[in-house]
Amino acid sequence: MKAIDLKSILNFSAFRPEPDDPSAVWEKRFPDEKTTFLGIGRAKITWREISSALPHVPLDSAQGEIKETLPQVADAIKAQPGKEWCSVSLNSRYVISLETNLSRRPGSEDLLKTNPRAIIGSRYEKGKSYAVTHNPETNSSILLSFEDDFLKKIEALFKEVGLRIGRLCCGTYVLLRHALSTVNTAKGTDAPVSTFFIVCCEGTVCALVQDQDRWVELRSRTDVYEDDLTPIADLLAPFQSRLAPEIGITLIGDEPLQGLPERLATVFPNRSINDLSEPGLLTDLMVQN
Numbered sequence: 525m526k527a528i529d530l531k532s533i534l535n536f537s538a539f540r541p542e543p544d545d546p547s548a549v550w551e552k553r554f555p556d557e558k559t560t561f562l563g564i565g566r567a568k569i570t571w572r573e574i575s576s577a578l579p580h581v582p583l584d585s586a587q588g589e590i591k592e593t594l595p596q597v598a599d600a601i602k603a604q605p606g607k608e609w610c611s612v613s614l615n616s617r618y619v620i621s622l623e624t625n626l627s628r629r630p631g632s633e634d635l636l637k638t639n640p641r642a643i644i645g646s647r648y649e650k651g652k653s654y655a656v657t658h659n660p661e662t663n664s665s666i667l668l669s670f671e672d673d674f675l676k677k678i679e680a681l682f683k684e685v686g687l688r689i690g691r692l693c694c695g696t697y698v699l700l701r702h703a704l705s706t707v708n709t710a711k712g713t714d715a716p717v718s719t720f721f722i723v724c725c726e727g728t729v730c731a732l733v734q735d736q737d738r739w740v741e742l743r744s745r746t747d748v749y750e751d752d753l754t755p756i757a758d759l760l761a762p763f764q765s766r767l768a769p770e771i772g773i774t775l776i777g778d779e780p781l782q783g784l785p786e787r788l789a790t791v792f793p794n795r796s797i798n799d800l801s802e803p804g805l806l807t808d809l810m811v812q813n
Contacts, residue, residue, distance in 0.1 A: 549811075549812065549813065550574075550611060550690065550691065550810070550811035550812070550813075551811060551812065553690065554574075554609060554690075557606055557609070558573055558574065558575050558604070558606050558607050559573075559574045559607060559609045559610065559611065559690065559811075560572070560573060560574060560601050560607045560608075560609070560610045560611070560687075561573075561574050561610070561611050561612075561613070561806075561807040561810065561811075562597075562610050562611070562612045562613070563583075563612075563613040563615055563695060563725075563726045563778070563806070564590055564612060564613065564614055564615060564616070564678070565615040565616050565726055565727050565728075565746075565747070566589075566615075566616040566617075566727075566746065566747050567587060567588060567589055568585060568586070568587055568588075568726070568727070568750075569585065569586050569588075569590060569593050569594065569597050570583045570584065570585045570726060571583065571584050571585075571597060571601065572584065572804075572807065573604075573607060574611065574807060574811055580803055580804035580807065583779070584600070590678075590681060591681065594681055594682070594685055594687075595684075595685050597685075598685035598686055598687050601687065602686060602687075608686065608687055608688050609688050609690045610682070610687050610688065610689055610690060610691075611690055611691040611693075611807070611810045611811055612678070612682075612689055612691065612692050612693070613693055613694070613695030613698070613725070613726070613778075613806060613810065614670070614678065614692065614693070614694055614695070615694075615695055615696065615725060615726045615727060615728050615746060616728075616746045616747065617670065617671060617674045617746075618668060618669065618670050618694050618696075618697075618746070619668070619669045619744070620666060620667070620668050620694075620696065620697060620700075620730055620742065620744040621666070621667050621669075621742065621744075622664060622665075622666060622667075622732075622739055622741070622742035623644070623647060623664070623665050623666075623667045624663050624664055624665070625663050626643060626644055626645075626647075626656060626658070626665045626667070627642065627643045627644075627645075628658055632656075633656070636654055636655070636656060637653075640652075640653075640654045643656070644656075644667065647667070649669070651671060651672050651673065652669045652670060652671055652672060653669065653670050653672055653675060654667060654668065654669050655667075655668040655694075655697065656668070657697075657700075657701055657704070659737070659738070659739050660708075660711050661711070661716070661737040661738070662737065662738050662739070664738065664739040666697075666700070666732075666739070666742065668694055668697045670694070675692065678692070679692075691810055691811075693810055695725040695726060695728070695778055695806050695810075696723050696725045696728045696730050696744065698806060698809050698810060699723045699725055699776050699777070699778060699805070699806060699809070700721065700723045700730055700732065700776075702776065702800075702805075702809055703721050703723065703774055703776045703800055704721070706800060707719060707721075707774055707798075708734075708737070716736040716737040717734060717736075717737055718734060718735050718736055718737075718768065718770060718771045718772075719734050719771060719772055719773065719774045719798075720732075720733055720734070720763065720767055720771055720772070720773045720774065720792075720795075721733075721734065721774050721776070722760065722773060722774070722775045722776070722788070723776050723777070724749075724756065724775075724776075724777040724778070724781055724784070724801075725777065725778045725806065726778055727746065727747055727748060727749055727750060728744070728745065728746045728747070728748060729744070729745055729748045729749070729756055729759055729760070730742070730743070730744040730745075731743045731744075731759075731760055731763060733763065733766070733767065733771070735768060735771065741763075741766070743759075745759065753781065753783060753784055753787050756784065756787070757787050757788070757790075757791050760788070760791060760792075761791050763792075764791060764792055767792075767795075771795070772795050772796035772797065772798065773788060773792060773795055773796065773797045773798065774798045774800065775788065775797060775798065775799045775800065775801060776799075776800040776801055776805075777801040777805070778801075778805060778806035778807075779801065779803060779804070779805070779806075780799070780801040780802070780803065781801070785797050785799050
């Protein structure tokens with residue numbers, strides 16, 4: 525039996541989950557340590573320190589392909605010891621789609637990790653990893669997929685530069701799930717919810733139409749915008765003619781995008797806009813779960 529250090533019992537560290545235990549909440553894995561949030565896009569990396577004792581610091585960023593920029597970013601992170609563990613948001617090379625009639629049998633979420641074909645059937649593609657969110661009121665589901673080779677490449681690059689991945693997520697998917705849980709609070713009520721979800725995350729955009737609790741249309745694209753918000757408006761404008769008159773907008777972003785609510789108000793006139801965006805929102809969601 526492995527001996528337990530007496531000091532670790534006295535300071536309760538013996539009863540904490542291991543740092544590499546993805547099933548545990550980030551704050552319990554790193555209760556006193558400084559860690560790092562990283563957002564990875566096609567040609568941009570953003571990062572900030574995660575610390576429960578400090579408010580969010582502004583995001584740093586570096587332009588360029590990850591293979592060239594990650595070593596420089598890693599040097600900046602490791603210049604202050606103790607930040608090697610990272611919560612990573614991937615913002616490219618994924619697919620989010622709207623599907624129907626996926627299996628919902630007990631244990632399906634765990635089975636999706638080991639035998640995805642049993643859950644998604646003919647939609648399964650070899651060499652991909654999946655996550656799913658089911659609509660509790662209908663037979664629709666939101667399906668996220670990543671190529672395994674891309675995930676392995678990311679993990680190898682981090683290992684090469686001396687950074688350790690404690691959590692690897694799709695930022696857009698995390699924000700979309702948060703928006704869904706925030707808006708759809710009353711399951712099976714007599715007042716079904718209709719809204720147009722718009723998710724913006726470090727250049728990516730995902731749009732989901734919910735009509736009377738039903739998910740009827742989803743569109744997701746990466747590398748849509750940088751500083752100019754015009755591509756967001758152009759991508760979303762065709763939805764205006766397809767939305768029912770009473771449907772408002774639920775906007776959520778990893779960080780508030782200055783001017784975006786006003787721009788959306790011109791594209792979608794006479795529709796209410798509920799902006800759930802907050803500074804550091806994605807960072808918080810990734811470390812609170």
